[in-house]
Amino acid sequence: MHKLKIQPIQLPGLELKRPIIISGPCSAETEEQTLNTAKELSARGIKIFRAGIWKPRTRPGAFEGVGTVGLPWLKRVKEETGMFICVEVATSHHVYEAVKFGVDMVWIGARTSANPFAVQEIADALKGLDMPVMVKNPVNPDLELWIGALERLNRAGITRLAAIHRGFSSYDQSEFRNNPQWQIPIELRRRIPELPIITDPSHIGGNRELLAGIAQEAMDLNFDGLIIESHICPDKAWSDAKQQVTPEMLKEILDNLVLRRPKIGEDTPRVTLDELRKQIDQLDDQLLDLLKERMKISEAIGKYKFENNITILQTRRYDEVLNNRRERGSQRGLNEDFITKIFESIHEESINRQSEIMNKALKKSKKQE
Numbered sequence: 001m002h003k004l005k006i007q008p009i010q011l012p013g014l015e016l017k018r019p020i021i022i023s024g025p026c027s028a029e030t031e032e033q034t035l036n037t038a039k040e041l042s043a044r045g046i047k048i049f050r051a052g053i054w055k056p057r058t059r060p061g062a063f064e065g066v067g068t069v070g071l072p073w074l075k076r077v078k079e080e081t082g083m084f085i086c087v088e089v090a091t092s093h094h095v096y097e098a099v100k101f102g103v104d105m106v107w108i109g110a111r112t113s114a115n116p117f118a119v120q121e122i123a124d125a126l127k128g129l130d131m132p133v134m135v136k137n138p139v140n141p142d143l144e145l146w147i148g149a150l151e152r153l154n155r156a157g158i159t160r161l162a163a164i165h166r167g168f169s170s171y172d173q174s175e176f177r178n179n180p181q182w183q184i185p186i187e188l189r190r191r192i193p194e195l196p197i198i199t200d201p202s203h204i205g206g207n208r209e210l211l212a213g214i215a216q217e218a219m220d221l222n223f224d225g226l227i228i229e230s231h232i233c234p235d236k237a238w239s240d241a242k243q244q245v246t247p248e249m250l251k252e253i254l255d256n257l258v259l260r261r262p263k264i265g266e267d268t269p270r271v272t273l274d275e276l277r278k279q280i281d282q283l284d285d286q287l288l289d290l291l292k293e294r295m296k297i298s299e300a301i302g303k304y305k306f307e308n309n310i311t312i313l314q315t316r317r318y319d320e321v322l323n324n325r326r327e328r329g330s331q332r333g334l335n336e337d338f339i340t341k342i343f344e345s346i347h348e349e350s351i352n353r354q355s356e357i358m359n360k361a362l363k364k365s366k367k368q369e
């Protein structure tokens with residue numbers, strides 16, 4: 001795979017320390033609302049201002065952003081507060097307009113990053129411009145698509161890149177507006193360790209009550225920053241009112257964040273950590289031995305099934321196993337979804353092993369015929 005060339009975001013004159021904070025209203029609505037929100041945020045130490053100018057909405061008829069008329073308002077924000085300004089772009093036209101008005105950084109939204117044609121168009125428009133770009137995860141939980149969007153930008157010469165984790169659409173109802181599926185940004189970090197990851201608690205939570213918890217989770221995972229929507233008067237916002245907070249509430253969330261050490265260094269007590277890790281190593285060894293034993297038995301059942309002409313999948317037994325393990329897991333304080341995932345995976349492997357056994361035995365018996 002093409003290796004990404006990533007450089008730090010670096011905005012002139014700004015030292016970007018963890019966590020990088022980006023804030024501003026979901027949408028720029030009026031010049032007054034934009035400027036007042038920015039001033040309040042700036043007074044609380046926020047240096048990077050965001051505002052949606054073009055809003056891709058789920059259904060027509062919702063407020064779709066003020067459009068280009070909002071860009072001079074952002075320019076004023078920059079002139080009057082010294083904040084850096086960033087907007088979402090979804091087409092090449094948006095890129096040209098943003099550049100005209102001195103936008104410092106742009107992001108590609110989740111609906112756009114899901115579409116390679118749109119991302120390519122934006123990448124082409126950005127060619128030759130040395131602008132930092134943040135790429136939101138695509139709406140669907142597809143890490144390759146997310147990385148693909150980053151690669152398209154990188155190939156267009158954009159090296160100051162960051163990823164924004166805004167959660168993933170799901171048909172299921174949950175407390176989140178967009179399911180965080182933390183394992184996806186964790187895998188992104190493993191694959192491209194130098195790429196900054198910025199979490200978007202506003203879109204994950206969809207509700208201001210959830211912001212602090214999501215922001216803390218992002219910090220505990222050692223992600224690099226937070227993009228949080230803030231509005232001078234959130235309840236009157238023209239879009240996403242429930243998830244926006246006042247600049248004052250934002251400050252409170254940030255002040256309460258606990259930042260933990262990203263690395264285990266000389267100054268952390270190693271002895272206990274080493275001991276605990278040794279215990280984990282031993283337990284994992286035992287888990288692996290047990291899995292090996294279980295697969296051996298499954299293969300023996302496979303052989304029995306072949307000899308007695310019985311199907312591999314035994315739904316009723318599988319159902320019993322799954323329910324029983326869930327229940328016994330719960331009694332031990334283990335999360336049901338976690339146990340379900342593990343036993344689904346064990347069952348899948350068990351089926352694979354038995355299919356192999358059957359196929360081999362079938363081939364052998366055909367040869368003998």
Ligand SMILES: O=C(O)C(=O)C[C@]1(C(=O)O)C=C[C@@H](O)C=C1
Pocket residue numbers: 298301302312313314315317318321346347350351
């Ligand atoms: O009980 C069986 O028939 C098995 O083959 C074992 C097992 C399992 O791994 O638990 C595997 C396949 C069946 O669908 C049900 C259960």
